[in-house]
Amino acid sequence: MVTAYDAPGARLADAAGVDLILVGDSAAMVVLGHDSTVPATMDEMLVLTRAATRGARRPLVVADMPFGSFQVSDEHALENQLRFVKEAGADAVKLEGGGPTLSRVRTIVGAGIPVMGHIGLTPQSATMLGGFKAQGRTAEKARRLVDDALALEAAGCFSIVLEAVPAPVAERITAALAVPTIGIGAGAACDGQVLVYHDLLGLYEGRAPRFVKRYADLASEIRRALEAYVADVRGGAFPEEQHTYAMPEEELGAFLDAEYVRADDE
Numbered sequence: 001m002v003t004a005y006d007a008p009g010a011r012l013a014d015a016a017g018v019d020l021i022l023v024g025d026s027a028a029m030v031v032l033g034h035d036s037t038v039p040a041t042m043d044e045m046l047v048l049t050r051a052a053t054r055g056a057r058r059p060l061v062v063a064d065m066p067f068g069s070f071q072v073s074d075e076h077a078l079e080n081q082l083r084f085v086k087e088a089g090a091d092a093v094k095l096e097g098g099g100p101t102l103s104r105v106r107t108i109v110g111a112g113i114p115v116m117g118h119i120g121l122t123p124q125s126a127t128m129l130g131g132f133k134a135q136g137r138t139a140e141k142a143r144r145l146v147d148d149a150l151a152l153e154a155a156g157c158f159s160i161v162l163e164a165v166p167a168p169v170a171e172r173i174t175a176a177l178a179v180p181t182i183g184i185g186a187g188a189a190c191d192g193q194v195l196v197y198h199d200l201l202g203l204y205e206g207r208a209p210r211f212v213k214r215y216a217d218l219a220s221e222i223r224r225a226l227e228a229y230v231a232d233v234r235g236g237a238f239p240e241e242q243h244t245y246a247m248p249e250e251e252l253g254a255f256l257d258a259e260y261v262r263a264d265d266e
């Protein structure tokens, strides 16, 4: 699984053989420039999901329910998630957390929509978790994660994301569940892996989280190309003949011969 937030990104992920595309609320940070995922709105996520579903053919597209879209009540969560399916073409939705999230999962799955769970480091509640930190690092907290995962599975989740949890804990959770786990910073024993598009492609400047493997350095490549474009325009090297349009000789002659009179000179 990889995140994508627009049609070209989803199309490329599809062509690369990715099985699941997550339109993550990480978009708030990597696309919209916020410091956290909390400000992402339903309207923003719907636009991004619509674009991604236009680009993806084969992969399952999972829309991330943004903060505030499922916390209020089961009914409110169901109304919002229906919009992702009806208006944006999503195949499934993802919800962060255990506890109160369980009744949301039951309600949404009861309406016939697949739900992906997400436990461990859940960025929407990062403040309560003490920041963007690994979770489940004591025996008691690790046991609680196993309980949350089992409860989400029992509530009907078809898959669960495990974010930033020690690898042996993720391995134990994966063994305990019948549904697949998708890891991000959770080790190799998970059934699948997910990375944020911009992280794996190096589409930003700055330090990546520990669990990211960068497969490209596109930020440098894009910057190099933009600098070359700016230099070409300023220096007159672009556009060249090949970038312009011709017109028939006689039309050009007639155009150049005609006396040009400004409307306000008449």
Ligand code: KIV
Pocket: 003, 022, 023, 024, 025, 026, 027, 064, 118, 161, 163, 184, 194, 195, 196
């Ligand atoms: O929003 C997101 O991109 C996510 C992934 C990191 C799992 O939730």
